[in-house]
Amino acid sequence: MNMNDARHLRWIAGMGAAFFACGAAAAELTSPPVAPVAEDVTSGLSPWQIRVRALGVITEDSGSINGVTGSDLSYSDSLIPELDISYFFTDNIAAELILGTTYANINEDGAVGVPVGKAWLLPPTLTLQYHFTDFGAFKPYVGAGINYSLFYNQSEKPGFHNLHVDNHVGAALQVGFDYMVDDHWGVNFDVKKIFLETEWKADHDVLGPLSGKAKIDPLLIGAGVTYRF
Incomplete structure (x- = not known):
């Protein structure tokens, strides 16, 4: 070259x-x-979820009237609608706000032996949940949190006056599962235990001023529909 x-x-x-x-x-x-692609901690789904349930409220019949020997209180059970709203921080960790309202007829089954009155109850409950994600469409969870029980629209039976039930802050435990039909829709079964022991008072025409403790501790058993946005 x-x-x-x-x-x-x-x-x-x-x-x-x-x-x-x-x-x-x-x-x-x-x-x-x-x-840049943002990391999605919820497998491409929105972190928001709602449930609508039919809820059975089963109370623990226990309580007392101060100064009345052999007194005992009971409360009526009820069936109500319930709405809850969940937010998923990760696939496993979520917070759930439970909304619903119910009422209880209060009866004295011991020494007095008569109906006392009726009180409506608004018990918003906030739980922190752990969701298990290793079972496919079957998604069980457990939770624990806090409940605030607000009593309102209280009314008395004949012979009683000035019924008042104190509001109460207590603990709540929860276990349940969703079975997802597709990415958004599913069915739900849920059981919650609310620890509710409060003070009450009323005036009676014969016995005079009465007061005591009302231990309601309701068990909430619900079934309904889940929607994940």
Whole structure:
């Protein structure tokens, strides 16, 4: 190879390298920027979920009237609708706010042996849950949290006046499962235990002022429909 041929080859190689560099720079200038993909901790689903349940409220019949020997209280059970709203922080950890309202007829089954009155109860409950994700469409969970029981619209039976039941803050435990038909819809079964022991008082026409403890401790058994957004 003579000197002229070598110079020609070096010139061609240099031109090729320059052409390649210009093409790469043009590609960088014309290619649209790629947006970063945010990590989704909930497998592509919204973190929000709602449930609508039919809820059976089964009370623990226990309580007392101060100063009346052999007194005992009982409370009526009820069936109510319930709405709860859940937010998933991760696939496993969620917070659930439980909303519903019910009432209880209060009866004295011991020394007095008469109905006392009726009180409505709004018991919003917030639980922190752990959801198990290793069973496919079957998704069990456990939870624990706090309940605030607000008594309102209290009314008395004949012979009683000025019935008042104190509001109460207590603990709540929960266990249940969802069975998901698809990514969004499922059926739910849920059991909660609310620890509710409060103070009450009323005036009686014959016995005078009465007061005592009402240990309700309801067991809430619910079944319904789940929707994950």
